[in-house]
Amino acid sequence: MSYGSFPPAPGGRRGGTLAVVLAALIPACFAGWLLWSSEGDGKGAGGSGPPTASSTSSPPPSSAAPTSGAPSSHAPSSAAPDALKGKVVVIDPGHNPNNRDHPAQIARRVDIGTNTKECDTTGTATNSGYAEASFTLDVARRARALLEAHGATVKFTQDGKTEFGPCVDERAEFGNKAHADAVVSVHADGAGPGERGFHIILPKGVHGGGADTSAITKPSRRLGERLLDSFTEETGSEPADYVGDGSGLNVRGDLGGLNLTTVPKVFIECGNMRDAKDAAHLTDAHWRERAARGIAQGITDFLHG
C-alpha cells in the first residue's frame, strides 16, 4: 500500500474518522436513494419485476464525470498522479447486458484449449432483478476512472455497447493482444442464499490445445493476493464462506478466460447476488465505489509489487 494509494473512500477502512464518514455518507446516500436508474432494469437472468429501491444506483460514471456522490470518489491522488503511467490494464466486465437477447449466439461452443465452453452466459442477478452484467459494468467503469487518474491505460473487453459477448476466448485474446500488465475480470456470483463474501479466481496450471498458463499462474496469484487484501480493506467484506476454504482464493481450470490468457489475469467475484445481505451491498452505488477502489488499489499494488 506504499505506492500509489488512492484517497480514502467514504466508509472504507483507509483512514478517515467516523464523523467524516457519516458526514459524507448521509447526504450522499440520501441523494443516491432518490436517484432511480434504468441500469438494473429487472430483466436480468433469473430476475423479474421492476427495479426496487434496493437496485437503484447513481448513473454509471465515466472517467470524465464522477457521479457517485462521494466527494473524493474520483479525485486522483495528488501524491502519485503518474503512478501507473505506461501500464496497460485490461478490465473485463463479466457478461454483457445484451447477452440475454442473443441466447443462440452466446450458447455457441468455443474452444478453451482444454475443452469447449459456451461463448458467454447472461450472468446472474439479484432477487430484485439487478443484473450481474449491469453490476460488472458499473464497477469496471468506476475502477477505470480511478486507474486512469493515476496514468494507466485502461482497456475494456466490452462496454455494454455490443450486441453480445465477446466470447470467453475473445476476452482472453483481448488481454493478450493488448499486452496487458494485468487483467481483472469483474463478476458477482450466483451462489445459494446464506452463502456470503467475495473471492478471487486464479488460473490453474493448464496445458492443452491452445491453452498454456504455465508462465502466468505465479504472477496471477500475486495479482489475486493483492486484490484479496485491498478488496477486504476497502469494502470490509469477508472472503467467501462457501468456496476456497474461506481463503478468498479459488483455483480453476475450467474457465476459458483464464485458460487462454498469456498475461497475468484473475477473476473477482465481488459477492453473492443471491444472498440478501450481499445483494444489499452489490446494489448500493457507494459500496460499488468502494469495490472499485479495492480493485484499482489491488492492481496498483500488484504493478508496483
Ligand SMILES: [Zn+2]
Ligand atoms: Zn459472472
